[in-house]
Amino acid sequence: MTEKLRFRNPEMAKHVAEKIKAIAPKEENVKICHVCGTHEWTITHFGIRSLLPNNVEVIAGPGCPVCIVPASEIDEAIQLTSKDVTVTCFGDVLRVPGSATSLLDAKAEGADVRVVYSVADAVRMAKEEPRRDFAFFAVGFETTSPSTAVEILAKPPKNLCFLVSHHLIPPAMKLLVEMEDLDLNGFIAPGHASTIIGLKPYEVFVKQYGMPTVVAGFEPLDVLFGIYMILKQMHAHEPRLENEYVRAVRWEGNVRAQEVMHRIFDVVDGNWRGLGLIPSSKFTLKKEFAAYDAHRKHGVKVEHGVDIHYGCRCHLVVVGKIKPTECPLFLKACTPHKPIGACMVSSEGTCRIWARTANIDPDASN
Amino acid sequence: MLMNMCLAIPAKIMSVKADTAQVDFGEGVLREVNVALVKVNVGDYVLVHAGYAIQVLDEKEALETLRLWNDILNVQTDEK
Numbered sequence: 472m473t474e475k476l477r478f479r480n481p482e483m484a485k486h487v488a489e490k491i492k493a494i495a496p497k498e499e500n501v502k503i504c505h506v507c508g509t510h511e512w513t514i515t516h517f518g519i520r521s522l523l524p525n526n527v528e529v530i531a532g533p534g535c536p537v538c539i540v541p542a543s544e545i546d547e548a549i550q551l552t553s554k555d556v557t558v559t560c561f562g563d564v565l566r567v568p569g570s571a572t573s574l575l576d577a578k579a580e581g582a583d584v585r586v587v588y589s590v591a592d593a594v595r596m597a598k599e600e601p602r603r604d605f606a607f608f609a610v611g612f613e614t615t616s617p618s619t620a621v622e623i624l625a626k627p628p629k630n631l632c633f634l635v636s637h638h639l640i641p642p643a644m645k646l647l648v649e650m651e652d653l654d655l656n657g658f659i660a661p662g663h664a665s666t667i668i669g670l671k672p673y674e675v676f677v678k679q680y681g682m683p684t685v686v687a688g689f690e691p692l693d694v695l696f697g698i699y700m701i702l703k704q705m706h707a708h709e710p711r712l713e714n715e716y717v718r719a720v721r722w723e724g725n726v727r728a729q730e731v732m733h734r735i736f737d738v739v740d741g742n743w744r745g746l747g748l749i750p751s752s753k754f755t756l757k758k759e760f761a762a763y764d765a766h767r768k769h770g771v772k773v774e775h776g777v778d779i780h781y782g783c784r785c786h787l788v789v790v791g792k793i794k795p796t797e798c799p800l801f802l803k804a805c806t807p808h809k810p811i812g813a814c815m816v817s818s819e820g821t822c823r824i825w826a827r828t829a830n831i832d833p834d835a836s837n
Numbered sequence: 838m839l840m841n842m843c844l845a846i847p848a849k850i851m852s853v854k855a856d857t858a859q860v861d862f863g864e865g866v867l868r869e870v871n872v873a874l875v876k877v878n879v880g881d882y883v884l885v886h887a888g889y890a891i892q893v894l895d896e897k898e899a900l901e902t903l904r905l906w907n908d909i910l911n912v913q914t915d916e917k
Contacts, residue, residue, distance in 0.1 A: 591888055617874050718896075728891065
């Protein structure tokens with residue numbers, strides 16, 4: 472706790488805010504993008520945007536792994552339940568809308584859908600009930616993929632299969648940087664995904680696009696210093712790749728975790744809700760582990776789903792083109808009680824975080 | 838149950854047996870986490886995500902961060 476308090480010193484925050492004001496360009500607008508739901512939480516919860524000059528904007532990119540799961544994959548998970556397979560998933564996934572219904576709707580209608588804290592829980596359940604078929608809905612970015620890979624490498628019981636929806640962050644960042652109308656000036660790279668992948672995958676943003684890129688931690692001061700480091704690079708006209716989160720992120724990342732992931736998964740083009748197909752942005756099981764593939768084992772496959780329902784603007788929120796408050800459904804038709812879009816469902820979704828800050832989220836624990 | 842999908846929480850390793858460790862999240866209650874992805878010793882601090890330790894925290898680097906922050910704030914630069 473004492474460490475946390477030191478990383479949250481309000482006096483120091485004021486001081487950094489002053490430095491940011493001093494170094495920020497006076498005329499032109501600056502748009503900095505982060506790609507992590509936890510960064511958005513820190514920024515919103517601690518009011519970091521209010522400490523920045525008016526012309527410095529921080530936008531939230533596709534940093535919520537639950538929000539970008541395409542509806543077709545939710546539909547596939549629901550199809551699994553109709554084949555009498557027990558689907559295990561993280562709590563956040565439960566209410567994400569599929570084309571017509573969610574896993575929660577399926578559960579209400581009698582499907583066996585169980586919330587787990589980790590993939591290890593799914594393995595344990597499959598061992599305890601050997602006569603029942605289980606599937607683990609493996610959602611998450613690089614932070615979560617190694618845990619799925621570790622369990623598959625350890626040869627889980629044959630009655631457990633995997634619906635893999637592990638997406639990769641750097642290819643999505645590449646999509647953002649190439650969106651001309653987004654006009655980004657810098658990236659705050661995600662701290663915890665970077666503990667796994669290290670810094671090297673971000674080099675391309677500096678070398679090819681001249682984009683200042685800083686890996687930052689999740690305390691309010693981490694984020695403020697991340698913003699300051701980006702502005703300082705802009706001021707010096709020297710875009711670089713820097714690591715603010717040195718206490719957790721090494722240049723090479725977690726090599727052991729990378730090895731395990733590459734042992735189990737191949738990289739393929741992947742669908743992202745609201746963003747479409749992004750080249751080389753998703754993990755799939757390697758051929759030798761195909762016996763654990765839910766598609767193959769239970770014959771489920773949905774090619775196209777309805778990602779964005781009528782009126783929903785999640786596809787614009789997820790790339791930071793609009794703020795949640797600019798969506799006509801936000802806190803009117805679409806609420807934490809009754810979400811329409813995926814961004815309102817997950818605790819890391821931008822709309823849900825903004826709703827939580829407005830103190831109307833019934834599940835808010837902070 | 839909600840969990841933040843890219844949040845990882847620091848914990849102290851209290852004991853290790855093969856790929857399983859007992860850790861303390863600072864609340865005095867010991868919990869079991871999988872440490873197959875990291876090389877740890879008793880007393881190390883790790884970041885835990887969804888039941889798996891994903892990285893060992895570096896105490897020296899944590900102190901270095903604080904020192905760097907102070908340096909940035911104390912040194913008057915010519916940026917104005």
